[in-house]
Amino acid sequence: MAHNLNFNADNNEYAFFSVKQRAWHGLGKIVEQYPTSAEAIKYAGLDYTVEKRPLFTFDTENHTGDPDSDILIPEIEVPNYFANVRTDTEKVLGVVGKDYQIVQNIDAFEFFDAIVGGGDGILYETAGALGNGERIFITAKLPGYIRVGKDDFIEKYLFLTTSHDGFGSITAAFTPIRIVCNNTLNAAMRNHTDAIKIRHTASANDRLKQAHKLMGISNNLADELKDVFNHWSKVRITDAEVKKLIQVAMVPNKEVLNNLMAGKNDELSTTYTNIVDKVYEYAMSSPTQQMETTAGTLFGAYSSVTGYFQNVRNYKDGEAKFKSIIEGTAKQRAQTAFDLCSDFSKHLTTNFLTLN
Structure with a gap:
């Protein structure tokens, strides 16, 4: 489930x-x-509510071989560890230390x-x-x-x-x-x-x-x-610059980045180039990218990266999408795009590969 x-x-x-x-x-x-x-x-x-309760261990002794003759050894408290127990269901939710x-x-x-x-x-x-x-x-x-x-x-x-x-x-x-x-x-x-x-x-x-x-x-x-966003909505950026920003923002590892910097486009993986193409297509064709604030603007370039993860990319299910946006790949790529756009707005340069 x-x-x-x-x-x-x-x-x-x-x-x-x-x-x-x-x-x-x-x-x-x-x-x-x-x-x-x-x-x-x-x-x-x-x-x-949740309560911290002491943990205990116990053992049995049996010298007769008869399972009905087990002798219960008195409980021994486990030092410095506790069970977190949900009080309405009595379910143990986890084991924690004394400082928890x-x-x-x-x-x-x-x-x-x-x-x-x-x-x-x-x-x-x-x-x-x-x-x-x-x-x-x-x-x-x-x-x-x-x-x-x-x-x-x-x-x-x-x-x-x-x-x-x-x-x-x-x-x-x-x-x-x-x-x-x-x-x-x-x-x-x-x-x-x-x-x-x-x-x-x-x-x-x-x-x-x-x-x-x-x-x-x-x-x-x-x-x-x-x-920031209103400033970006007034900064113009060419289609070629958008493509380059997307390429850098979507870099998954140093190997791909090194190939980009060296101009070795033929060594880029098919998966990576397909993702870049999809993000770029979204940037150029999505109705939300044709608004006054997004069409041909730096804000639109940034929105194309975040919009791809929200509206285009396929996920296993909604939970996987949620995790990606909150703490995973989508957030990381959005952060990279934000930093690139921030530097672009200050320097007005397309040399994204040397920024940061």
Whole structure:
């Protein structure tokens, strides 16, 4: 089952909710209005707590050969290790060390509410739990949007995931979404970070409450993105320059990069050249690339890379697509494209291979 959503046998429901649009897996609860955090945590089946409980081991002795004569040796406590147990189902979610700090699901929602002081500005889009409830995720829309030109709007989203199994950190990421073509962007601003990771230590909850400040999530960040994208929408770029930018942005390894730098195009793999051709075709023919802000502009060149991963590339399933955009290849390529466009806008040069 690729979605791996937690299924609650008591209420016969999957631990997932979405606003208005049903997710790719077709499961969970669909609601028409944006819920409060208190409502969202219930809709998503996240209204449970986790406890750290001591671990014990035991053994048996049998000197008769009769299995019914087993003697149970007294339990021995395992030092410095604990089981994280979900209290409503008594499921063990993972084994953790003595310094591991549980961050309850409700604390994750408080991270979002802290951004707007607990007001009505946060709009919860999706949330859910995976496996037995050992990992949760939340996506929420931030107040306002970024406007590029007259007709291009970019909404501001936050994604957070945390776990109760002892693996992985608490991760929060800033993700703008382009409304016109639902084009997911993962642009990391210089002098800011688009993601933060927090270890499950004693200070985890305090750090989580301040995470949005560390991430620079504010109107200042939105204003900077707005200024960058609007500037890019006025910077002209030729078709040949777009093709070259795409070639560099989509480089998968140093070998391909070296071949590009040496002009050994005949040694480039068929897979790589096909991807470049598809991204370039999207840049030249997609309706969203023919707008005033995108046609022949640097913003359009950047959008062609991110738009390929959102609207053209084939994935195994929706989960694979989601992971690629949030933390995988799609995000990495978008970051490279963002850096290339940023340098191009400053130098107005096509020599992408020598940048950075």
